Ligand SMILES: Nc1ncnc2c1ncn2[C@@H]1O[C@H](COP(=O)(O)OP(=O)(O)OP(=O)(O)O)[C@@H](O)[C@H]1O
């Protein structure tokens with residue numbers, strides 16, 4: 541398997557606060573890679589660097605062999621990288637359909653009037669509806685995003701992340717705040733929808749991590765403590781001590 545992403549010795553400080561101190565790992569093409577680690581370990585900061593929101597203090601991000609560190613998010617999005625946010629990033633007043641349509645449209649870079657209600661002739665409607673069907677939100681398509689339950693709003697975020705047909709998907713705690721039932725649905729959905737993609741997922745929910753990940757990296761005090769298969773991680777004494785605990 542070739543590498544899709546190579547995180548190369550990334551350092552990041554914020555006004556002297558050293559958050560990442562030499563993060564280094566590779567993500568193979570079509571691999572699902574989970575990043576776990578305690579609160580404040582720097583997981584979201586790493587996503588902000590991969591997705592172009594922040595520049596690293598030093599180090600490089602190689603995307604399909606090319607150094608993309610410091611490139612702006614919209615450019616990376618066009619190159620096939622799409623991320624979801626830990627904190628909700630929906631257009632609350634738009635409908636579920638319109639939220640996903642914005643992503644589909646950005647992919648197709650069609651000149652459609654954003655504020656005009658999309659009609660059934662719109663060529664992007666079918667693509668939007670297919671995504672909504674896939675994430676189980678088709679019956680909610682005309683409701684404003686704000687009216688959805690929290691779990692469904694998170695599912696909508698995942699739908700939007702997928703709407704640009706990305707090659708590399710970054711999901712930052714996609715199941716945070718979901719009920720057990722919603723989390724199980726989300727696991728099945730992420731499993732189904734990311735089969736042919738490279739996925740990096742930040743998660744605190746170990747059911748999600750162990751159900752989905754091929755490889756797990758443990759971020760601890762700014763560096764990767766270990767990157768390995770779920771079985772090895774489960775039994776790694778350093779990981780138990782640092783994060784998982786004996787439970
Ligand atoms: N823009 C910023 N400016 C200053 N400090 C920041 C900034 N972003 C993150 N930090 C600090 O970096 C550290 C790591 O934060 P980060 O959000 O990356 O952690 P995390 O691993 O995602 O935590 P959580 O599991 O709680 O989401 C924290 O101490 C945080 O306060």
Ligand SMILES: [Mg+2]
Pocket residue numbers: 583584585626
């Ligand atoms: Mg975070």
